[in-house]
Amino acid sequence: MNLNFNPLETNLVNLAIVIGVLFWFLRGFLGGILERRRSAILQDLQDAEARLKTASEELTKAQSELAAAQQKAEQIRIDGQKRAAAIRAEGEKRTISVMAAIKQGAAADADAEASRIKDALRREAAMAAIDKVLTDLPGRLDDAAQSRLIDSTIRNLENA
Template sequence: MTLNFNPLETNLVNLAIVIGVLIWFLRGFLGGILERRRAAILQDLKDAESRLKTATEELTKAQAELAAAEQKADKIRLDGQSRAASIRAEGEQRTISVMAAIKAGADADADAEAARIKDTLRREAALAAIDKVLSDLPSRLDDQAQARLIDSTITNLENA
């Protein structure tokens, strides 16, 4: 068995041309696809960052509103305690009409408390929505790992 070193008979020239054309074509074709994918992933990341920023701002606002509502609730509680003490002290001296006025005040406090509870429930719903957005972020960040894999594949193709 003898080795044939004639390039025309062994089709080495043809193979070199075909491999060169394939490398040139695939580099342009795959490079375009990978670049579009990279741009889409970057846009998704920017969108996620924007949503995170919005959610963080809404959380900060909701926390400020909650703190204000808690202060108001504490004031209402202290006012209610002091008013209850004065009612007990003057209870023997008041008439039936004063008791009716107290009942009207209690109804107003109950309405205010019901409104406060509604506001608290709304804030809790907003916090739950923010928690959901924050829990979605890690699954979206998995695309970043995919982007790194694509980038390393592009680098390997360019170095080949």
């Protein structure tokens, strides 16, 4: 056996031996580490895909809920407009009925005032006629005519 003391050759042989030994002993260890790393990466990818799928489903669900909420909001807005129109129409009807009642009240007041004025005018006319008769009658009636008038009035009262 011949020993080679050449450092270049010796280092290469040593290096080859070390690499061979490392490969032989660390093959299982490094292979296990790499396999676990590969499994972890695959698991992370599967988890990410599952989260993506879940997120996509939740997004779809949220979008459908948003669409439903928008439809409901639109329906509420339409119902509100209908309700406002109904309230406005009801207010107009009440206003018209109140105006009609006021008009009827005013007409009744006007009729009552006209009737009161007519009665007052009749009384004034009657009082004026009575005053005129009282002033003119004594000069027109003599005692005989006055007696005949009284007798005629008494007979009329008895017959009535």
